[in-house]
Amino acid sequence: MAHRPAARLSINGQSYDFQGDPRRTLLDFLRLDAGLTGTKKGCDHGQCGACTVMVNGRRINSCLSLAVMHDSDDITTIEGLGTPEALSTLQRAFVAHDGFQCGYCTPGQICSAQAMIAEIRDGWPSAVTADPAITPTISDTEIRERMSGNLCRCGAYDNIVAAIREAMATEEAAQ
Known part of the structure; x- marks a missing residue:
């Protein structure tokens, strides 16, 4: 059996x-x-x-x-999400903005950012969203709050935020 x-x-x-x-x-x-x-x-x-x-x-x-x-x-x-030969939009943005230094946190950062972008697209508010009834303006503060569960020991946060912004803009432009 x-x-x-x-x-x-x-x-x-x-x-x-x-x-x-x-x-x-x-x-x-x-x-x-x-x-x-x-x-x-x-x-x-x-x-x-x-x-x-x-x-x-x-x-x-x-x-x-x-x-x-x-x-x-x-x-x-x-x-x-992608391969070395065919990186996802977010992976390309992380490379372009040096959104990693040692790279240890990068897989978790990218997976979290991918899901976060979908949450934003679906209208989910965060703890810093001014009015949950209105689609939030995606500021750096909003991205940082939404990504706060992912730590980077190297401190590449500014580059991570820039990479996420670029990926979001690229996906918006493609739609």
Whole structure:
């Protein structure tokens, strides 16, 4: 008799079966079982954002989530956003604006920014949105607030904000 996996995860469009320890985090499953090492283990406590991935379009800290919880979810990691040969708009903007220095936080920053852009497009307010009933003006303060869960030890924040602004403008111009 065939044994059904505890969970079947869709990661970057590929199916992965999970049958391991139900306490295994999504982060460890991505890195150790799926071989997707772009997602980084920073603090392992949900405080730095280096492990940010998107689940069903929403950003999460994969170190705080169990792999078994994501049966049938659509998970996107940095590897699912672009390739070295075909960078995403956001990845190109990060390169153009030097939105990384050591690069350790960059995968989480880019995944978080990708989801943040979708949140803005969908009209979600943030803690600094003046009037939640009105589509927010996307100021640097607004971007910084929305990205506050992703830390950069090198302090490349100005460049990260510039990269996000460029990516948003490029996507707007393409629409």
